[in-house]
Amino acid sequence: MRNFALFIMLSLLAATTSSCMGLRQINELAIVSAVGLDVGEKPGSVKLSAQIMRPADVRGQTGAPSGGTGEPIYSVSAEGDSIFDAIRNLGRFTSRRVYWAHNFLIVMHENYARRGIGDMVDFFTRNRELRMNTWVAVTPDSPDELISTITGIEVVPGEAVDRLFRYNMVTGLAVGSNMMNLEEQFLSSSAQPVIAKLQLMPRGISNKKPEEHGSLKQVELTGAAAFREDRMVGWLSPEETRGLLFFVHDYLSGVEPVSCPNNGSMATLEFKQARLSVYPSVRDKEPEFRIRLSTEADIVENGCGISLAAYRRELEGELSDALRAKIVAVLKKAQKDYRTDILKLGDRLRNRYPIEWSRLRGRWTDAFSEAEMKVEVKTTIKSTALRTSRRDIH
Amino acid sequence: MNRIRLSNGMFMAMIVNMIYAKAIGVTQGTISRLIGQDMWIATLLGTLQGLLIIYVLHWAMRRLPGRRITDLPSLGDALLGRWFGHLTALILVGFFLAGFGPIMITFVYHLKDYFLPEVPLAIFIVSGLAVGAIGCYYGLEVMGRLALLGILFIFLLNLLIVIGSIDEFDILNMLPVLEHGLPNALFASVHFDADWALAAMMAALVLPHAQDGLVRGGRFGAAGIAAGGVAIMIWSILEPAVLSAEVSSQYTVSCMKLARNAHVGTFLQRYEMIMIALYSVPVLFEIMFTLYAVSACSTRLFHLKSDKAAILPSAIALGAFGYWIVEDHFRAIRFLENIWPWIALPVAAGLPLLMLLLRLLLQKRTERAAPYPEEG
Numbered sequence: 164m165r166n167f168a169l170f171i172m173l174s175l176l177a178a179t180t181s182s183c184m185g186l187r188q189i190n191e192l193a194i195v196s197a198v199g200l201d202v203g204e205k206p207g208s209v210k211l212s213a214q215i216m217r218p219a220d221v222r223g224q225t226g227a228p229s230g231g232t233g234e235p236i237y238s239v240s241a242e243g244d245s246i247f248d249a250i251r252n253l254g255r256f257t258s259r260r261v262y263w264a265h266n267f268l269i270v271m272h273e274n275y276a277r278r279g280i281g282d283m284v285d286f287f288t289r290n291r292e293l294r295m296n297t298w299v300a301v302t303p304d305s306p307d308e309l310i311s312t313i314t315g316i317e318v319v320p321g322e323a324v325d326r327l328f329r330y331n332m333v334t335g336l337a338v339g340s341n342m343m344n345l346e347e348q349f350l351s352s353s354a355q356p357v358i359a360k361l362q363l364m365p366r367g368i369s370n371k372k373p374e375e376h377g378s379l380k381q382v383e384l385t386g387a388a389a390f391r392e393d394r395m396v397g398w399l400s401p402e403e404t405r406g407l408l409f410f411v412h413d414y415l416s417g418v419e420p421v422s423c424p425n426n427g428s429m430a431t432l433e434f435k436q437a438r439l440s441v442y443p444s445v446r447d448k449e450p451e452f453r454i455r456l457s458t459e460a461d462i463v464e465n466g467c468g469i470s471l472a473a474y475r476r477e478l479e480g481e482l483s484d485a486l487r488a489k490i491v492a493v494l495k496k497a498q499k500d501y502r503t504d505i506l507k508l509g510d511r512l513r514n515r516y517p518i519e520w521s522r523l524r525g526r527w528t529d530a531f532s533e534a535e536m537k538v539e540v541k542t543t544i545k546s547t548a549l550r551t552s553r554r555d556i557h
Numbered sequence: 558m559n560r561i562r563l564s565n566g567m568f569m570a571m572i573v574n575m576i577y578a579k580a581i582g583v584t585q586g587t588i589s590r591l592i593g594q595d596m597w598i599a600t601l602l603g604t605l606q607g608l609l610i611i612y613v614l615h616w617a618m619r620r621l622p623g624r625r626i627t628d629l630p631s632l633g634d635a636l637l638g639r640w641f642g643h644l645t646a647l648i649l650v651g652f653f654l655a656g657f658g659p660i661m662i663t664f665v666y667h668l669k670d671y672f673l674p675e676v677p678l679a680i681f682i683v684s685g686l687a688v689g690a691i692g693c694y695y696g697l698e699v700m701g702r703l704a705l706l707g708i709l710f711i712f713l714l715n716l717l718i719v720i721g722s723i724d725e726f727d728i729l730n731m732l733p734v735l736e737h738g739l740p741n742a743l744f745a746s747v748h749f750d751a752d753w754a755l756a757a758m759m760a761a762l763v764l765p766h767a768q769d770g771l772v773r774g775g776r777f778g779a780a781g782i783a784a785g786g787v788a789i790m791i792w793s794i795l796e797p798a799v800l801s802a803e804v805s806s807q808y809t810v811s812c813m814k815l816a817r818n819a820h821v822g823t824f825l826q827r828y829e830m831i832m833i834a835l836y837s838v839p840v841l842f843e844i845m846f847t848l849y850a851v852s853a854c855s856t857r858l859f860h861l862k863s864d865k866a867a868i869l870p871s872a873i874a875l876g877a878f879g880y881w882i883v884e885d886h887f888r889a890i891r892f893l894e895n896i897w898p899w900i901a902l903p904v905a906a907g908l909p910l911l912m913l914l915l916r917l918l919l920q921k922r923t924e925r926a927a928p929y930p931e932e933g
Contacts, residue, residue: 168694168869175687185675264827288807291671294826295818329823343725343800343818350803514732 193259194218196236196321199306200283201272203242203249209275209282211249212240212307213261214321235318238311246286263292267321269299269342270309270361276301276388276395280356284349284393287342295343298328300361301388301395309363314382324361327384331359335408335417336401337384349393352524353509357411360386360398389496391503391528403496406489409439409456410506421481423467424474431464432482434542443512445519450512450534454494456486461546475544483540490538502532565777567701568760568767571846572781573788574707575756576607578840579663580785581792582812584748586805587894588793591745592737593802594730597793599742603749604786608779610757610906615775617912618764622924626771629761629908630857635923636915645908646854649758652904653850654878656755659897660843661685661879662889663810667833667840671813682880685844686872692845693852693868697766700845707838714835715791717828721819725799749789751898753782754905755843761908762850809890848872 199212215237239257243249250261269287271280287293302309310320317323331339340358348356366381387399387407399407408414415437420429437458444451460482467474497505509527513520523530563571580600588596618626624635630649634642665681692700735742760778764770767777796805796815805811816829851874852867861867882889916923 169691172687172691172694175683184677184680185673291674291817296820296826347801347804350807351801352803510729514729517733517736 187260187262189218191259192262193237193257194262194264195266196319197268197270197310197324198266199240199270199272199310200246200275201306202274202278205242205244208242208244209246209249210240210242211246211253212238212310213253214238214310214319215257215259215261216265216319236311236320238307240307246282263290264294266293266297267325268310269297270306270324271299271301271358272306273301273303273388273395276358276390279393280349280390280395281393284342284346288346293342295346296341298325298359299340299342299345300324300359300384302361302363303398304361304363308380309361309382312363312380312382320382324382324384327382328359331384332408332412332414332416334385335405335414336386337404338387338407339412340387351510353504353513353520353527354507355392355503355505356390357399357407357505358388358390358395359384360388362386389501389503389505391501396501396503397496399493399496402489403493406486406491406493407506409437409490410441410493410508418463419482419485421478421485423469424477424481425467425469428466428468429464430462430467430478432460432478432544433463434458434460434482434486441508441511443508443515445512445516448519448522450508450519450523450530451537452508452511452534453537453539454490455539455541456490457541458486458543460542460544462544479542479544482542482544486542487538487540490540494536494538498532498534498536502528504528504531508534563697563701563763563767563770565768565773567698567704568763568770568774569777569781569784570704570708571701571759571763571842572611572756572778573711573785574704574839574842575759575846576752576782576785577707577711577788578836578843579659580749580752580789582667582810583659583663583893584752585793585796586808586811587748588745589797589802589806589811591748592741593806594732594797595735595737595742595745596797596802596805597731597790598735599745600749600786600790600793602743603746603753604782604790606746606750607753607757607782607786610753610909611760611778611782612775613906613913614757614760614909615764615778617909617916618761618771618774620771621916621920624923626765628763628765628853629758629912630854632912632916636912636919643858646857648904648908649762650851650854650858652758652900653755653847653854654875655897655900656758657844657847657851657875657879658882658889658892659751660755660840660847661883662893664840664844665879665883666810666889667813667836670810671817671829672833678880678884682876682883685841686848686876688841689844689848690868690872692841693849694865697763697849700842700849703838703845704842707842710835710838711788714832715788717832717835718795718816718819719791721821721828722795722799722815724820725818726795727798730798730801731794747898747902748894750905751901752789753785754901755847756782756785757905757909759846759850762853809886848875851875 193215195213196216197214201210203210217235217237239253241249241252243252253261313320314323317326328339331337337359338357345356345358348354362383363380364383385401387404388395389397389399416435418431418433420431423430437456440455442453497503508531585596588599592599618632621635626632630642630646633645664685668681669676692703764774767774792812796811800815808814816832820826848871852871853864855867855871856864882892
């Protein structure tokens with residue numbers, strides 16, 4: 164009896180744990196590396212374009228390898244009444260099943276973003292395959308063209324854009340928006356979403372026609388799109404985006420060219436260990452914010468032709484003014500032009516004054532746009548990098 | 558008859574395993590829907606309540622001179638007679654049968670929703686119960702050893718999630734503290750109470766089999782509840798800090814959302830399959846013990862010679878109920894959030910308190926009528 168019971172149990176286990184159910188072979192998958200979303204021709208519809216990798220051709224050989232076409236990607240688009248419907252419609256002509264787990268990028272057209280991104284956030288967070296650190300961007304150009312444009316030296320365009328995002332903080336001119344932080348901002352009652360901007364720019368030089376500078380389009384990551392609730396309300400310039408980065412990312416280091424104190428030439432300062440502190444307060448039931456940025460800086464390029472030791476304070480003032488201008492610019496854009504709290508200042512107020520926040524929450528858009536902001540920037544130049552001179556010391 | 562012997566470590570490990578699987582994800586999602594980022598406070602308050610009840614249970618079950626106490630129903634026998642022991646066993650059968658619903662919600666939704674959506678539901682139920690039946694067949698000691706392995710796996714799982722989430726940790730997401738007030742946090746802790754309720758009722762069946770169960774079982778039980786509380790609180794801190802409370806509240810299994818977001822650097826991503834492998838031991842232990850509890854209590858109710866004969870019927874009953882619950886997400890969440898806590902708490906807190914009260918009132922009479930006065 165005992166052996167019989169054991170036999171039955173082991174048989175059940177063997178039958179149920181053989182891993183054959185629901186299997187998908189890799190050669191049956193269409194591995195998506197970037198996806199574009201646009202408004203469809205029919206009102207309310209969605210146009211979805213997908214960049215699918217050709218496994219045989221993404222190894223980067225020149226020419227067509229055996230069994231391949233030489234084209235590392237296969238880009239297709241389809242329309243549907245919803246995102247899911249559009250994906251199903253892709254199945255009419257793609258020979259493989261769409262697989263999202265290796266997707267690098269979701270890029271939406273401006274028109275789609277202005278119509279509302281609620282369906283996009285819902286679909287991709289409900290989808291169990293997608294990585295949550297998939298980058299998200301908005302573009303004024305055609306998403307189909309953007310995801311098919313080979314940029315940099317990567318073979319797969321989606322991978323190239325992935326690298327642009329990964330090294331984004333070096334240039335510090337765009338937000339690093341991915342599904343993880345977009346979902347958080349989208350669901351938050353005290354912050355609004357902000358998404359990176361991608362655009363096509365004639366930056367590449369053809370090896371065959373080097374005289375035609377800019378004959379090749381490249382994908383450029385710069386600026387941001389501001390949202391209120393789920394709708395895009397406008398663009399932020401790269402300078403405004405740099406001001407925004409201090410609020411929404413751990414943006415520690417960047418480069419700022421400043422005017423020389425002696426002539427119209429430029430010196431370049433690299434600020435480091437930037438730290439933004441926000442002190443919210445409530446006066447007469449209205450919010451106020453004191454914003455303080457402190458940073459150290461190095462002189463990394465001196466085009467002034469003089470030793471800068473004597474002008475250290477002037478340069479610190481120039482850098483402070485430059486950084487302050489960027490913060491003030493993004494505050495003005497958010498408060499006055501777009502009336503949307505993309506700076507997470509509502510979060511700060513809510514954390515410090517939860518009772519006042521519960522009172523202000525219902526009219527936060529108005530309260531935020533009227534809130535008084537005081538911006539202070541303190542910079543200290545500490546180094547002249549590798550070079551120095553006697554005059555720098557004495 | 559061979560006496561079952563569980564070491565004190567096994568007993569503590571069994572308590573941790575019994576609480577952990579559901580509490581880190583399904584419960585945290587429910588709590589975040591109620592009180593947002595204060596999930597960890599509700600978990601802490603729930604742990605404190607669990608400590609109290611496990612001590613009450615030990616006081617009720619501690620050594621009774623002249624009586625052989627093997628579980629809570631046998632204490633019921635000793636206090637008010639056989640009918641009361643049977644009633645206690647019946648309540649425990651009902652309790653573990655209802656508790657199997659949330660356990661299956663945890664087990665099935667982790668695997669089916671995130672890894673194997675095309676696999677028929679029955680496969681999960683049958684395979685879980687088949688593993689449970691094997692463990693149950695070999696008895697408590699084997700389960701105790703599995704629980705020790707489960708502790709190692711829980712430690713590794715917590716380590717992996719901490720490493721994978723630390724980059725995204727934002728302490729500001731945990732503020733403001735107690736935004737919804739202490740009474741609401743206390744109310745939300747009911748959902749965590751429902752988790753340690755399973756562990757407390759497990760202790761009600763195994764405490765006398767632990768090495769020092771009847772003498773120092775309260776201390777070891779409390780250590781188990783506290784260790785489980787700490788292991789779970791790591792998740793209840795990470796989920797709001799990394800995902801935000803708003804995001805956690807959107808998911809049935811919020812720990813899987815955290816696991817899905819976890820990454821070590823740029824190249825090690827989506828390692829939730831490793832985490833789910835580590836997670837399998839605690840959740841299978843829960844299934845195993847629930848099956849054991851139902852079959853052991855049914856054996857007493859139906860006067861069977863061996864609890865092994867009750868395994869198959871118990872598995873069928875549990876499987877049918879589990880299938881019915883998880884088959885419909887809406888029904889599952891309604892049962893999980895609105896019904897199960899109100900079954901779990903009255904039984905897990907009420908039975909030990911009632912037994913303690915009866916013991917205090919009837920101790921003298923019980924000792925006088927003891928069938929084994931020489932053992933006192």
